[in-house]
Amino acid sequence: MAEKTNRTGLWIIGAWGGVATTALVGLLNLQKKLVQPVGLTTELPEFSDIEMPAWSEFVPAGYEIRDFSFEKAANELIEQRAMERSAVTPILKELAELDTRIFPGFLANSGKVVENMADRKREENLTPRETISAMQSDMKTFVAENQLSHLIVVNLMSTEPVCEYFSESEIEKLPEAEQIKRGREWNNWEAFRQLLDSSEKPPVPASTLYAVAALETGFDFVNFTPSLGATPPALEQLAKQTSARFFGNDGKTGETLMKSVLAPMFAHRNLRVMSWVGHNIFGNRDGVVLDDPHNKATKVTSKNHLLEQILGYAPQTLVTIEYIKSMGDWKTAWDHIHFQGFLGTPMTLQFTWQGCDSLLAAPLVLDLVRLTELARRRNFTGRMDFLASFFKSPIRVEEQSFVRQFEKLEDWLRDEKQFQN
Ligand SMILES: NC(=O)c1ccc[n+]([C@@H]2O[C@H](COP(=O)([O-])OP(=O)(O)OC[C@H]3O[C@@H](n4cnc5c(N)ncnc54)[C@H](O)[C@@H]3O)[C@@H](O)[C@H]2O)c1
The missing domain is CATH 3.30.360.10 (Dihydrodipicolinate Reductase; domain 2)
Known part of the structure; x- marks a missing residue:
């Protein structure tokens, strides 16, 4: 049964980026009822009888590796004709307050271009487990200090290079025993956890460390980027164990x-x-x-x-x-x-x-957050296949036709029980 009132944290990774800033400007405008909900699937008339989480129930925060601010990020978008100044002026105070909840992020196998952009990153030379623990501490503190019932982590950061450790072309070059070991790590949470806990340097990119940090704590993880994130089946096992939800990858916008x-x-x-x-x-x-x-x-x-x-x-x-x-x-x-x-x-x-890239992506991000929270209120756990229509590469979903994927979302919204996995 849906709870009547609730405050849910929205933890955005890559918070001062184009998509994130546009999504948060949109959220603040929706909370103040200053914009029409054009572009939002969850606001379609056909879903008007479904009790969606209210926009006012989401409390944002997040990570960033560049020294920036929402006002600067919004000004960039205004200069590029991605949004009107009138969408930003009424929420400048809220954006400045939100800046104080954006913490320095973590890098791991992020690639040279991203590393060169980073002037606000966290301590380097941490082991993967130390990095995950630091992330978990940040997220839990935010939830406790703001008396939130839950946290949804959304990955909106720069695309990472292909993960060498699990790339098929790299694995094929290895001796058979090592190939079997990698297969076990990819598919089994216990083996994956041991890999992370025994490594000095991260074998996976930051998106996967963020995903583990969230899911291990029982928080949800949505990957809007094509990076690895929560793709390994091992993380699906983890999500089931902690009753968390996850999905991705790569928003399908254009x-x-x-x-x-x-x-x-x-x-x-x-x-x-x-x-x-x-x-x-x-x-x-x-x-x-x-x-x-x-x-x-x-x-x-x-x-x-x-x-x-x-x-x-x-x-x-x-x-x-x-x-x-x-x-x-x-x-x-x-x-x-x-x-x-x-x-x-x-x-x-x-x-x-x-x-306009950010404008196409932002409403999808907001819909995904709202539907993920709805899934939690409906006691759904694990992989949220019914969100496939939002993604270019929906994790382990065969169906790629947009219309059929959208019908699955409609079915889930009408009769969620048949989807519990
Ligand atoms: N239509 C779309 O815009 C669209 C569609 C699908 C997917 N995406 C994906 O969404 C992501 C964001 O796109 P964007 O246009 O906002 O890019 P952007 O470069 O404007 O924003 C990305 C932000 O992530 C930050 N960042 C990078 N690595 C980080 C880390 N390890 N921790 C914390 N922050 C980090 C960067 O500093 C930057 O501010 C990209 O991966 C993109 O491919 C975008």
């Missing part, structure tokens, strides 16, 4: 959203897609990070895999992501789809998507 809508159309009409090329250009800080080939590889994989899953075969694909500074937070994606029609005749569909 070009990949279009792919997951259009590819089922080609499949249902039995039109054979021969190639799908997508060129993306944008110029925000995320673009700077993704300009590094190590960080970019994580994103390209996340944007590319779903076509084969939807179509049932692998057309030739190409995804490019290029940093073009003058574009700021505005992204242009140009997709060229070459397909075969009846009698083998080739045809083409092209589309151009021009969207």
Whole structure:
């Protein structure tokens, strides 16, 4: 049964980034009832009879590795035409207060570009276990001091490079016994915990340390980025043990959203897609990070895999992501789809998507937080498959069609019992 009143902490990692700032500006505007809820799935008329957690029940805080502030971050977004000044002026006092609840974050296998940006990071040379304990202490203190009933940790930080320790190409080079050991660590929480507790240096990226810190404490973890986060099945076991919830990865906001809508159309009409090329250009800080080939590889994989899953075969694909500074937070994606029609005749569909990255992402973040809290109030624990429509790479979910994924969300909202795993 849903609780009547509640205050839930919202712990944002990468708090002064573009998506995080836009989400928090949005949350404060919603709390003050200063904006219409356009772009929010949880505000759809079809869900108006469902008792959603109120926007006023969320209390934000978080981590950041750059010395910045919400006002500076909002000014950057205003300069890039990502939001109007009128959305920020009425909440400047609240944003300044929120700055005091943003703590220095932790780095681990974050890649050179991110390391070079960091001027506010925490103590280095901690073991993975010491890092996790420090994170847990920060989160628990915040919950206790603010008398919160729970905490949802949302990863909105820069994309990390592919995790070498668990990457398939690296594992294949190892002797068989070591491969088996890695497999056990990936799949079993006890083995994963021993790996973390016995390592001097983190074998996994910061996103996974943050995820362990949250889930081990019984707090929820949502990964809006393509980084590793809570992907290993070992962390699913952990979440079940502590009755926490988790999901990810990588918010589905633009070009990949279009792919997951259009590819089922080609499949249902039995039109054979021969190639799908997508060129993306944008110029925000995320673009700077993704300009590094190590960080970019994580994103390209996340944007590319779903076509084969939807179509049932692998057309030739190409995804490019290029940093073009003058574009700021505005992204242009140009997709060229070459397909075969009846009698083998080739045809083409092209589309151009021009969207503001942070504005597309922010409402999804707020919906995810609200639905995660609703899941807790409904006593759901573990992997939240019903949130698949929000992600490019929903963890261990086969279904990639946006419409089918959205139907799962509708089903869960109407009849949650069938989904308890
Ligand atoms: N449409 C979208 O914008 C969209 C869609 C899907 C996923 N994402 C992902 O969301 C993330 C955020 O995107 P953004 O545009 O806000 O990027 P951003 O660069 O503006 O923000 C990321 C923030 O994370 C901080 N950070 C980096 N490493 C950290 C660490 N270890 N601990 C704490 N803070 C850390 C950075 O200082 C920065 O402020 C990216 O990973 C991006 O790929 C964005």
